[in-house]
Amino acid sequence: MRFGYDDACLDHDPGPRHPESPDRLRAIRQELSKRHGVEYVSARDAKREEVERAHESGYVDRLVEFCESGGGSWDPDTTAVEETWPAALASAGQSMWAARRAVAGDSGRETPFAIGRPPGHHAVADNAMGFCxxxxxxxxxxxxxATTETERVAILDWDVHHGNGTQDIFYDRGDVFYASVHEDGLYPGTGDIDETGEGDGEGTTLNVPFDAGAGDAEYVAAFDELVIPAFEAFDPDLVLVSAGFDAHRHDPISRMHVSTDGYGVLTERMQTVSDAVNAGLGFVLEGGYSLDTLSEGVGMVHEVFDGMTPVTPEEDVSEDAREVIDDVLDARQGIGSK
Structure with missing residues (x-):
């Protein structure tokens, strides 16, 4: 794979006890140094006008002023320093690079993966939250x-936390489909089954809130029975993955049981669906707070695009997860009849 990376993303340092540490990127780089075929790309920073396609200008003003004045606690979870604004522009720029290269047709061993930080999927149009x-x-x-011939984008979020910000930004849009598989009840408390979009975006949001304990079999079933059919029906030109690795069974802040090999299977599924609809595919780093499992997860994604065939789990789907999948199917059958 080709990894978008910028040293400026190390300068955002919310403190030694904060889980969203610069060491996350250092661990990923160390793990990738053991892998064959890794290439790093440093893309340009996002420009303010590009950021403001997704964020309100008044919020951007407040964020810039907050960082330039030295930062501090934006909220109890989200801490900035003076260098946070440049790091955020670099991280967004790497993500834009991943989208451009995916649209341009980079695939296989050249599939783009933006490993910037701070992460982003909790940030709403007018506010920062959840480390983002x-x-x-x-x-x-x-x-x-805005800048390519892309007319429809599908976003799959496999971070253990629901990406409330991404959902909120596109909730009434018909040109962006947002799907999330996450742990029910975790921060930020959004992502219920009945959140399916509104207005022009009715039906373009899909949430799969599993109970704690869901693992490889449950996630693969959600992809096979819910996400992939929805993406195929939507027929996007670009598929982006919000790739958090905190649903791993050894992550310290979640209770899910996805394995490193499981992330390989999920990667293969996204590769398959993007090929099926002839869409570009790119990855954007989100969470993951065990340095070992985060770095191994990113390494596993790389290995799939380097030719490894992951093994699909043979375990049965739990009854609780099966009920969630059935409830999502029922909810989607009712779309348009409200």
Whole structure:
């Protein structure tokens, strides 16, 4: 794979006890140094007008002023320093690069993966939250829609937390489909089954809120029975993955049981669906707070595009997860009849 990376993303440092640490990128780079065929690309930073396709200008003003004055606690979870604004522009820029290269046809061993930070999927149009300042994948989607022949973008979010910001930004849009598989009840408390979009965006949001304990079999079933059919019906020109690795069974802040090999299967599924609809495919880093499992997860994604065939789990889907999948199917059958 080709990895979008910028040293400026290391300069956003919310403190030694904060889980969203610069060490996350250092661990990923160390792990990738053991892998064959890794290439790094440093793309240009996002420009302010590009950020403002996804964010309100008044919010951007407040964020710039906050960082330039030295930063501090934006909220109890989200801490900025002076260098956070440049890091956020670099992270968004890497995500835009991933979208551009995916649209241009980079695939296989050249598939783009933006490994910027701070992450983005909790940032809403007018606010920072959940460690996130700029919604990287939203900026990337808007960039593709505005500057390329892309007409429809599908975003799959496999971070353990629901990407409330991405959903909110595109909730009433018919040109962006947002799907999330996440742990029910975790921060930020959004992502219910009945959140399916509104207005022009009715039906273009799909949430799969699994109970704690869901693992490889449950996630693969959600992809096979819900996400992939929905993406095929939507027929996007570009597929972006908000790739968090905190649903891993050894991540310290979640209770899900996805394995490193499981992430390989999910990667293969996204590769298959993007090929089926002839869409570009790119990845954007989100969460993951065990340095070992985060770096191994990114390495596993790379290995799939380097030719490894992952093994699909043979375990049965739990009854609780089966009920969630059935409830999502029922909810989607009712779309348009409200």
């Amino acid at each position: 300042f700029l919604n990287n994948v939203a900026v990337a989607a808007e960039h593709a829609l």
